Amino acid sequence: MELFDLTGKTVVLLGGSGVLGSAMAHALMSAGADVAFGDRRFANAVENCGCLAGYKGRAMPFEMDAKSRPSLEAARVRILEEFGKVDILVNAVGGNRPDATTNAGTDFFDLSADALAEVVNLNLMAGAVIPAQVFGKAIVRNPSGGAIVHVSSLNAMRPLTRVPGYSAAKAAVSNFTQWLAVDLARAHGDLIRVNAIAPGFFLTEQNRFLLTNPEDGTLSERGTSILHSTPMGRFGEPDDLAGTLVWLCSDASRFVTGIVVPVDGGFSAFSGV
Ligand SMILES: NC(=O)c1ccc[n+]([C@@H]2O[C@H](COP(=O)([O-])OP(=O)(O)OC[C@H]3O[C@@H](n4cnc5c(N)ncnc54)[C@H](O)[C@@H]3O)[C@@H](O)[C@H]2O)c1
Numbered sequence: 001m002e003l004f005d006l007t008g009k010t011v012v013l014l015g016g017s018g019v020l021g022s023a024m025a026h027a028l029m030s031a032g033a034d035v036a037f038g039d040r041r042f043a044n045a046v047e048n049c050g051c052l053a054g055y056k057g058r059a060m061p062f063e064m065d066a067k068s069r070p071s072l073e074a075a076r077v078r079i080l081e082e083f084g085k086v087d088i089l090v091n092a093v094g095g096n097r098p099d100a101t102t103n104a105g106t107d108f109f110d111l112s113a114d115a116l117a118e119v120v121n122l123n124l125m126a127g128a129v130i131p132a133q134v135f136g137k138a139i140v141r142n143p144s145g146g147a148i149v150h151v152s153s154l155n156a157m158r159p160l161t162r163v164p165g166y167s168a169a170k171a172a173v174s175n176f177t178q179w180l181a182v183d184l185a186r187a188h189g190d191l192i193r194v195n196a197i198a199p200g201f202f203l204t205e206q207n208r209f210l211l212t213n214p215e216d217g218t219l220s221e222r223g224t225s226i227l228h229s230t231p232m233g234r235f236g237e238p239d240d241l242a243g244t245l246v247w248l249c250s251d252a253s254r255f256v257t258g259i260v261v262p263v264d265g266g267f268s269a270f271s272g273v
Contacts, residue, residue: 003252007032007057009146010083011249012135014066015092015127017044019204020151022051023238024092024245029055031246033088036079038064038072058083066093066126072134079138086138087146088249094127094151094173095119095206096166108164116165123169127151128176136184136192145191149248150177152196152260154268162210162222174198174260181258193257195248200264201226202236211235229272232265 011028015021017039025048028035034057039045045061052059060082065071079086100115102108128150139146154160156174159167174196181194203211211223219227227233244263247253262268 004246004250005032006088006246006250009033009087009249010036010079010085011088011090012036012038012079012086012131013090013092014038014064014131015094015151017041017048018092019206020199020202020238020241021092022048024090024241025052025059027239027242027245028090028249029057029059030242031250032057033249034058034083035060036075036083036086037061038066038075040065066091066131067121069130069134072131076134076138085142086135087142087144089131089135089139089146089148090245090249091127091131091149092151093131094123094153094170096163098209100163100165101210102162102164111164119165120169120172123166124172124176127169128173132180132194136180139192140184140188145188147192147249147253148180148194149245150194150196152177152198154198154200154262154264156198156260157262157268170198177260178258185257190254193248193253195253195256195258196260197241197244197248198260198262198264198268199241200230200236200262200267202238202240204238226267229270230265230267231270234265236263236265 011033013035016025016037037045042063049059049061062075064075100119152174153170155167156170177196184192213220244261
């Protein structure tokens with residue numbers, strides 16, 4: 001199991017206060033990592049770090065706005081002071097918004113361009129590009145190098161109905177993951193790897209309004225259809241991401257770069273027949 005050991009590694013976990021990010025923090029700390037916990041919701045980051053006190057590694061909260069390069073650069077200075085290096089960046093910032101989603105009353109033609117642009121900005125720029133610039137630089141300056149892990153989505157492979165901005169943005173996250181993997185491997189050899197996880201359907205705050213009926217919490221038509229298209233017949237649990245995440249962060253995947261791993265209960269493999 002040594003190959004999967006993250007003891008002594010400093011992980012910058014962005015979006016660490018989110019549903020999937022919180023579970024990722026437990027996975028990383030179970031593998032021995034120290035976690036610099038970044039979120040724009042600082043109070044939640046502090047609370048989550050409190051929940052991580054039982055692990056042998058150190059968890060520390062940092063207020064970070066992933067859309068803002070100055071905010072991340074200021075955090076990078078403080079993280080380097082505290083931990084001395086950055087080995088790994090895990091970026092779980094992202095999401096969709098109701099006003100960028102078509103529904104019975106709003107078709108594509110009426111969607112707010114600003115809302116769509118905001119979703120692309122959140123998922124592509126904050127969810128991948130800007131943090132990779134800021135923390136990737138610290139990783140390549142670290143003599144032992146490290147890894148970057150983005151969070152894409154199944155939307156990236158085949159767009160889902162109703163969420164045009166989110167689908168396009170996640171396709172761009174997967175594409176950028178491959179681009180950056182190639183660029184950094186050509187510049188730095190095997191010093192830094194870049195991969196992504198594409199979660200299937202996890203019932204979280206960002207998609208509850210799409211997957212359940214607000215009146216009684218029962219499955220919406222869309223939620224029912226998703227379960228029919230998921231061979232394992234259930235939504236994902238945040239902990240289902242743990243093994244893939246630790247694998248992509250650790251030496252166990254040391255010759256793996258530029259891939260997007262579906263963690264989806266078979267959704268992307270199922271033809272529907
Ligand atoms: N939930 C799912 O079913 C699902 C499926 C596929 C992909 N994803 C992706 O997984 C990732 C995490 O999703 P989640 O369901 O945990 O979402 P979430 O909304 O629970 O968590 C997102 C976190 O990011 C933080 N955040 C948002 N903007 C930020 C910013 N500018 N700077 C710093 N932090 C910011 C939020 O405060 C929040 O803590 C996202 O990229 C999402 O698109 C989720």
